Amino acid sequence: MSLAPRIVLVHRTTEYEELVARHGTHGQAAFFLASRGRDIEEVAERSRRTRRALDEIAAGIPLTWRQARVERADLDRFLFAPEDVVVVVGQDGLVANVAKYLAGQPVVGIDTDPGRNPGVLVRHRAADAGALIASAVSRAGAVDELTMVEAVADDTQRLLALNEIYLGAAGHQTVRYRLGRDDDRGAVEPQASSGVLVGTGTGASGWLRSVWQERGGGLVLPGATEERLVWFVREAWPSPVTGTSLVAGHLSVGARLQLTVESDRLIAFGDGMEGDAVELVWGQTVRVGVAGVRLRLVG
Template structure:
């Protein structure tokens, strides 16, 4: 017997709920804001819009489907099923938060606060879900599933991390990160990739990709981002660097990487501070600090822990986000 699809409604606590959790009562929260020249009305209104969008999303789920809800903080402990259709109700960043836990399940982004969110990933309104949910299961018709590239970080002890926007590798206390950087799989510029005109007396040239020699670096960390992330943190780094390269498109199997504030010294270099990873190339960092971390999409609480001598590889992930257009 085939299981009915399950709608998983993903949301996060609102600012108003955070205030209540901290201050205990609505009156205390209102007093706290009023004492600082702010009104509780604006956060109450955003809370109301979020609750309304969630209620309408739940009501749109077909009666024969299964359904559940999961709050962002519970995502690391939630088990997604192959039959799931994931409905993200909230901000664009919430889609990135959930993407790392999925394995091909279709995602529908619902904008809970139109006009406040850019709507890059949460493109739909809750009122459209009666049509979108069956389309996500049928995977036919006018709606299509857009596949977006993700970035993967894999440590030499098999720790693994996925991210939709970017992975940051650096010192957790925002001090100087020390490491050796290698672009693995970069074509050897000295090799002859062709065979025409090659003398029969010469040995054949090894055309396999070769890694550049590692460069010791000291910096504020390394950022490796996707085309989706090219609208956020990576774009900021790209602009500060003077737009030295073309940022990848969201679906392109390529990543852009940037070294933040590389420091030149007799022992550290700055010759490699940005680039594009495509064609299967990876960025390899070998740790030369007591401790570095790698985290994705700004979630520092879910990070890879890296100690002196360990290495981490960053490249295009086999997993892709499947977003309903």
């Protein structure tokens, strides 16, 4: 007998809930915002919209199906099952946060605040969730397979990300390393910079795009489903012992950007989640390239 489908609702604590938790009561939080020229009602209404969306989606799931809820802060402790359908309720960034913990499960992105979110990954409304979930359970609906990026260290530590992976110092200060590509023998350059950014076509709508624009837009950014990455060195510093000739490029499937640490400590983190970082020490090598897994986003 096969298991009933399990629908996993992923959400995050709202700004309003964080304010009340910090200040103790609604009134104290309202006073704090008012003293800074802000009205708490705007923040509270966004929180109510999120809660209404969660309730509406949960109510539309058949009673014979299983349900689970997980908050963003608990993602690293939640065990996703192969048969799960994941419904992300919130912002685009929340889809990226959950992507690294999945292994092919379909994801439905629900936008709770249309007009504030770009809607690149949370493409749908709560009212449409029932039909989208049913389609995902039957594996009959349209799905976009989004390219992901991975970093693998020489001690087997592995990091996955949907948007980008950052390699550098924890405080974004200057870090020393040697940089090259696996397919360019001898083309390895000692560098000092504020870090290296390697990302996907999905990430090209965020942090990567800002770096790309600063560089004059010379590289062609990949599409979200294209199996190609772009990489940039941030603020490379020229000196008698460090160079600046390898500062940007593409990575196709099978190609790897290789970085060998020449500082006491370097970290790698994905999609802005610095608290879930891979730590690397002097002499360690990490290779970054197109991941073998993709995010299956329900269109």
